[in-house]
Amino acid sequence: MRLQQLIDALAAGGVDRDDVTVANLERDLSAVLRRLHAGEYARTDFVERNVFDVPRRTREFFSYMEGYLRLAGRWIEALDGFPISELDDVVDLCPGWAPKIELALLRTGFRGTVVVVDTDARALAALSSLIAGFAPPFTMAAECADFFAPPARRFRCAVANHVVDDLILSRFAPEPSSSLYEDEGALVAAWLKIAERADEVVAGFPAELAEAFSRWVAPDGWLLLSHYDSFVDELLGSPVRALVDQVFRATVSALVERGFVVEREAPAGYVRLKLKQR
Numbered sequence: 001m002r003l004q005q006l007i008d009a010l011a012a013g014g015v016d017r018d019d020v021t022v023a024n025l026e027r028d029l030s031a032v033l034r035r036l037h038a039g040e041y042a043r044t045d046f047v048e049r050n051v052f053d054v055p056r057r058t059r060e061f062f063s064y065m066e067g068y069l070r071l072a073g074r075w076i077e078a079l080d081g082f083p084i085s086e087l088d089d090v091v092d093l094c095p096g097w098a099p100k101i102e103l104a105l106l107r108t109g110f111r112g113t114v115v116v117v118d119t120d121a122r123a124l125a126a127l128s129s130l131i132a133g134f135a136p137p138f139t140m141a142a143e144c145a146d147f148f149a150p151p152a153r154r155f156r157c158a159v160a161n162h163v164v165d166d167l168i169l170s171r172f173a174p175e176p177s178s179s180l181y182e183d184e185g186a187l188v189a190a191w192l193k194i195a196e197r198a199d200e201v202v203a204g205f206p207a208e209l210a211e212a213f214s215r216w217v218a219p220d221g222w223l224l225l226s227h228y229d230s231f232v233d234e235l236l237g238s239p240v241r242a243l244v245d246q247v248f249r250a251t252v253s254a255l256v257e258r259g260f261v262v263e264r265e266a267p268a269g270y271v272r273l274k275l276k277q278r
């Protein structure tokens with residue numbers, strides 16, 4: 001039986017098991033099929049595993065760390081010529097658990113303060129603790145705050161790595177996005193619902209995002225954004241990717257309308273914008 005047929009049979013009640021078993025099995029098999037299509041099995045070990053299997057555990061950990069370092073490397077290239085080391089502080093917006101910007105700043109020798117802002121206090125604590133282990137030349141401060149709420153102050157430099165998708169989720173998902181990241185079925189369902197409202201999202205959200213971003217940046221300051229296809233985007237498929245790409249591009253245009261100037265665009269979706277003094 002083909003995997004899809006088995007999933008259909010389960011959904012149609014063609015397998016003699018209790019409801020919870022069928023629902024769980026259906027969800028797991030759908031996830032298997034989605035991962036197969038996305039090529040995910042070549043990258044991570046979702047299969048049940050032996051906790052003593054050091055090579056597998058290490059490989060998965062390394063694959064994350066190498067991904068973070070690869071992105072940090074792209075940021076370093078993108079920051080070439082930008083006077084980051086002259087700045088007193090940088091705010092990293094919605095980093096979650098991923099210390100990509102912080103690893104890049106470590107490698108640039110940045111000596112100021114890095115303020116990480118996210119609504120997920122656990123992620124902020126984990127990220128700060130990991131980076132502290134590298135004895136960075138910079139100071140770290142964590143603020144558990146909503147990106148959309150007016151910040152207490154503006155920064156000379158605000159950085160946001162691949163956040164447009166997260167901010168779409170945060171604004172349009174029916175439940176808090178923090179719970180969605182821990183439930184892949186719910187995450188996919190939330191995205192499919194949002195994709196159905198794509199026209200509405202594209203029509204109004206970029207201006208809202210541009211306004212929220214601009215509240216973080218001081219006059220004459222910079223906003224550094226990057227947007228690329230992440231593995232999550234690949235798993236979610238092309239309608240969601242197309243929507244997020246469109247919102248990202250429209251947000252850059254909306255920022256320009258609000259007084260930002262595009263100073264640099266680099267490969268891998270990096271855009272450096274400067275807010276003209278007003």
Ligand SMILES: C[S@@+](CC[C@H](N)C(=O)[O-])C[C@H]1O[C@@H](n2cnc3c(N)ncnc32)[C@H](O)[C@@H]1O
Pocket residue numbers: 093094095096097098100117118119120123145146147148160161162163166167170177178
């Ligand atoms: C998938 S994670 C990491 C994204 C990260 N920038 C990266 O490059 O991997 C997204 C993070 O965005 C945070 N987030 C989403 N909406 C937010 C909001 N409105 N305010 C603050 N943080 C938010 C979530 O809490 C989560 O930790």
